[in-house]
Amino acid sequence: MAVVKGNSQGSQANGAGGNGNGRSTWPSRGKGYSVPGSGVTFPPLRNRLKALVVDDMSACYRYERAILQSFGVETDVAETGEEAVEIFANGAYYDLVLIEKYLTIYAMTGVEATRRIRGMGFQGKMLAVTAFTSQSDRFEFFDAGIDAYLIKPITHEMIWPYLLQIDNQIA
Amino acid sequence: MDALQLRKQLIEYTAELFSEGFLDEQFTQLQQLQDETNPNFVVEVVSLFFQDSERLLNELAKSLSQQEIDFKKIDAYVHQLKGSSSSVGAHRVQRSCISFRDFCNAKNIEGCLECLQKVKQEYSLIKDKLETFFDLEQRLSATGGSPPLP
Numbered sequence: 016m017a018v019v020k021g022n023s024q025g026s027q028a029n030g031a032g033g034n035g036n037g038r039s040t041w042p043s044r045g046k047g048y049s050v051p052g053s054g055v056t057f058p059p060l061r062n063r064l065k066a067l068v069v070d071d072m073s074a075c076y077r078y079e080r081a082i083l084q085s086f087g088v089e090t091d092v093a094e095t096g097e098e099a100v101e102i103f104a105n106g107a108y109y110d111l112v113l114i115e116k117y118l119t120i121y122a123m124t125g126v127e128a129t130r131r132i133r134g135m136g137f138q139g140k141m142l143a144v145t146a147f148t149s150q151s152d153r154f155e156f157f158d159a160g161i162d163a164y165l166i167k168p169i170t171h172e173m174i175w176p177y178l179l180q181i182d183n184q185i186a
Numbered sequence: 187m188d189a190l191q192l193r194k195q196l197i198e199y200t201a202e203l204f205s206e207g208f209l210d211e212q213f214t215q216l217q218q219l220q221d222e223t224n225p226n227f228v229v230e231v232v233s234l235f236f237q238d239s240e241r242l243l244n245e246l247a248k249s250l251s252q253q254e255i256d257f258k259k260i261d262a263y264v265h266q267l268k269g270s271s272s273s274v275g276a277h278r279v280q281r282s283c284i285s286f287r288d289f290c291n292a293k294n295i296e297g298c299l300e301c302l303q304k305v306k307q308e309y310s311l312i313k314d315k316l317e318t319f320f321d322l323e324q325r326l327s328a329t330g331g332s333p334p335l336p
Contacts, residue, residue, distance in 0.1 A: 051218045052335060072266050074235040078273045081219045081227060115269065117262045120245075146269035147287060167272045168212050 048085050050171055057086065057175055060182045064088045066111040069099040069125060070144070071118045075167065079113055079144065082169060086178055096123030100131045110181050112141045113169070114161075116152060126159045133160035140181055144169055189331030196322045197334050203319065208312050213275030217336035231274055232316055238270040239279070239309050246302055250295070260298065261290045267305070278308045 047059040066083050070076040071094040083090040088111070093099040096118050112132070114125040123131075129141055143156040143164045153164050165173055187195070203209045220227040246263050249256060268283035282305040289297030323333055 070269075072238050072270045072273070074231050074238050074270045074273045077231050077234055078216070078219075081224065081231075085219060117265045120259055120262050146265050146272060146283075167269050168215070168275075170215065 048087075048171065055172075057171065060087060060178060062182050062185045064110040064178060064181060065108065066090045066113065067093060067099065067102065067107075067109045069093045069096065069112065069114040069118065069128060071095060072115070075115065079169060082171060082174060083111075083113075085171070086175070088178065095119050096125060096128030096131075099128045100135075103132050103135050103137055108139075109137075110139050110185075111177065112137075112139065113144045114141060116143065116145045116156070126155045129156065129159040129161055140177055142177060187325075189326060189329040192322065192326040192329060193331050193334060196319075196326055199319060199322060200334070203315055207277050208315055210275045210277040210280075212272065214336045216274060229320060232320075235270050235274045235276065236313060239267060239313075242267045242270070243302075243306055243309065246305075250298055250302060255293075255295060255298075257290050257293050261287060264290060276309075276312045279305060279312055282308050 047057050049056040064087075066088050068076045068079045068083070068090060070079065070092070076092045076094070080090045080092060091102075091109075093102055099112075099114070100123070114129055116125045118125055118128070125143065125145070129143075132141070140163075141161050143161045144167055145152070145156075145164070146167050148164065148166055156164055163177065204213075216228045216231055242263050246260060246267075249260050249263065264283050264286045268280055268287070271279040271283065282301060286298065286301035286305060289301055326333060
C-alpha cells in the first residue's frame with residue numbers, strides 16, 4: 016500500500032473556479048510568492064498544480080515540498096520508487112514529478128521508477144532532482160524519460176520556469 | 187543577558203558560521219521559507235537532516251567494515267548524505283561527500299575510510315554549531331526579542 020504524505024499546509028486559494036477537468040483555478044487576485052529580502056516576486060499561477068516528490072531523504076523532501084507549496088502547488092511525497100509507481104498505477108494525477116536517483120538502497124531506483132511511470136502513459140513533467148551529476152547518470156535518466164536534470168538543492172528560481180510552462184499549457 | 191545582547195550574539199554567531207564555511211546560502215533559503223504558517227520550519231528540516239545523517243553514517247561505517255566492500259552501496263549512501271546536507275546548507279559536510287564519492291569510484295578503501303572520518307567530524311561540528319544557533323534563537327525568543335531577518 017503506497018504511503019502518500021500529503022500537504023501539511025492549507026491551500027492558498029480563496030475559493031476557486033473550475034476549468035472543467037476537476038482542476039481548480041486560482042482567483043484572479045491569487046497569491047504569488049515574494050522571496051523575502053530579495054525583491055524577487057513570482058506572479059501567481061493561474062491553475063492549482065499538483066506535484067509528487069519522490070525521495071527517501073526526509074530533509075530533502077521536506078524542503079522540496081516547502082518550495083513547491085510556497086508557489087501554491089499541492090505536493091505529495093513518496094519515499095520509494097515502488098510507492099511512486101503504485102500511486103500512478105492507482106490512477107493518481109500529477110502535473111509535475113520531482114524524483115531522486117537513489118531511493119531505498121537496492122530497491123527500485125528513481126531511474127527505474129521514471130521508466131515505469133512513463134510506461135504507464137504519464138506525460139506530465141518529470142524532473143530528476145539529485146545530489147551528484149555525471150554523464151552516465153544524466154544519460155540514464157533522460158533515457159528513462161525525464162524532462163530535465165537538476166542538482167540539489169532546488170531553488171525557487173530553478174523550479175519556476177517548469178511551473179510556468181505547465182501552467183501555460185493548461186487551458 | 188538581555189534581548190539586545192542576545193540578538194547581537196546571534197547575528198555574530200550566524201556570520202561566523204557562514205564565514206567559516208559551515209553553512210552556505212541554502213541555510214538562508216530555509217530561513218526565508220519559515221513564516222507564520224510554518225513557524226518551526228528550519229528546526230524541522232535540520233532535525234530531519236540530523237536523523238538522515240546519523241542513519242547514513244552508521245550504514246557507511248557498517249559497509250566499510252565488511253570483508254567484501256560493496257562500493258555501489260557506499261556510493262548510494264554518500265549520494266544521499268550529500269543530498270541531505272545540501273538541502274540544509276551544511277556546506278562542509280557536503281564538500282566532504284564529494285571527495286568521498288571520488289574515492290568510492292576509485293574503489294580506494296583507505297581513502298573511503300579517511301573520508302568517513304572526515305565526514306563524521308564535519309557532521310559532529312555542524313550539529314554542535316546548529317544546536318548552539320537554535321539555543322540562541324530560543325533564548326532570544328524567550329526574552330521577547332525578534333530574530334534577525336535572514
